[in-house]
Amino acid sequence: MIDHPIYMLAVGIGNIAFALLMVAYVRGASATPGLPMWMWARMAFGAAQLLAWVRPESSMPLLAILESAGWIAGLTLEAAAYAIFFGYPQLRRYLVPTAALSLLLACAAFLSGLPYPQLIVYVSLAMGLGSFTTGAILMHPRLPGATTLQRLIGANDMGCGATLAVWAILMIFGEPATGGIQSMAYVAGYLLLIVNGFGFILMSKQRDDARMERLATTDDLTSLLNRRAFFARADAARLLSLRLQQPMTLLMLDIDHFKQLNDRFGHATGDEALIKFSTTCNDSLREHDILGRLGGEEFALALPGTSLDGALHTAERLRQAVVDIRLLTCGNHYTMTVSIGVVVIDPDEDLPTALARADHALYEAKRNGRNRVEVGVLKRRQA
Structure with missing residues (x-):
């Protein structure tokens, strides 16, 4: 006892x-x-x-x-x-x-x-x-x-x-x-x-x-993946798509005239723009799509199992959704737009290379007037 x-x-x-x-x-x-x-x-x-x-x-x-x-x-x-x-x-x-x-x-x-x-x-x-x-x-x-x-x-x-x-x-x-x-x-x-x-x-x-x-x-402001986490998740998805022999597309997104928005209305409006942009994009995506903030007003989106036509449809849907965003801190007097570069990841290229191509396509969208979607071209090396 x-x-x-x-x-x-x-x-x-x-x-x-x-x-x-x-x-x-x-x-x-x-x-x-x-x-x-x-x-x-x-x-x-x-x-x-x-x-x-x-x-x-x-x-x-x-x-x-x-x-x-x-x-x-x-x-x-x-x-x-x-x-x-x-x-x-x-x-x-x-x-x-x-x-x-x-x-x-x-x-x-x-x-x-x-x-x-x-x-x-x-x-x-x-x-x-x-x-x-x-x-x-x-x-x-x-x-x-x-x-x-x-x-x-x-x-x-x-x-x-x-x-x-x-x-x-x-x-x-x-x-x-x-x-x-x-x-x-x-x-x-x-x-x-x-x-x-x-x-x-x-x-x-x-x-x-x-x-x-x-x-x-996680990015503190937008609650999206930060740069390091995005690269890790997107590269894992790229390797899986490669094994499954499925396409994977990559998008680079940049809010147009973001510096002018900050200078004109202040950083509170800039923060609101980033938050609402992130929320709008997230609401339009599938659960397994990978969205991250790379820095400033620049974002990247990986679409596993998505062809170029599907990616262009997604990019255009996002572009239209961003136009409909209204910013309360500036009295709804500003129409926000986004430029997007789209590429299909080639089986022979790594993620940074594909991201560089998408960034180049984004630059073309900016150069051609902004508020548009451009497709990046894959340049094959000469034998």
Whole structure:
């Protein structure tokens, strides 16, 4: 049989250790939303468990009340951390009154003579139901941005929460709790410590890595692929098209008279033009088309599996859509146009060479009056 005070000492030290690790993590990097709250939840759980270890050696009723407060504070902070992490800050407004009511009930129950073991049973029931609910949320198929890691943590929370709740219900109704179910309840509490402790840190790191990946591959203003990411994605698509023996076309797009637009109306209008141009292009493309901002007002578009006729149709559709853009910051007094150069990537040329040809075709479109589409010619080397 597991010794209850020693068990509480072990998990209490474990939670405090997790909290201290999180302190170091939060101080060393920009904290993921919810992580500081999770750190305080671990601290509250650890304090409650250490009080549970000390309490049998003391006859002070206050320790039992403080222990109950620690459990309730830990559950509340843990729920708040999840709400912040998954972007539901409005849920936090219900946590404070719920926690206050729970603490009031715990204090009233103990002061009215409820034995300490029964109080712990009710707290365990609350923890089990809370963990099961948290797990169900993490397992929900509509949870935004759900990952395999979140599903695993959710499955652990549901299983451990159900175990704690079943044990507590058996105790409440006076059913004899066998050594097996008692041991399972202890194991469930330990798994909640280990899996949730490491799990939240790993989820935070996973989100930080994804954010850093977005920063490394995405243009800040337009949210399109940046130059490096476009070249990587487009070249991978070129190699795939080559293996599948499918055509691939490349477009260079440049907003006409962009410098004059900036000089006349200011950089706010220039930024609006870039954003609306990017959104308009994205809305007109297929999911597997690759659009990137190479710099300034210059954009590149790769169309895998698209012939020259299909690319010209796409380019003309984009040109017409850009003409319909209206810029609010200049009072809708400006008609934006775009010049486009189009080439079919030859199987014997690499992406930079094809892009240079498309850029030359774009220059021809500019030279011939702008607001038009030009096709680049492939010049074969003489043998």
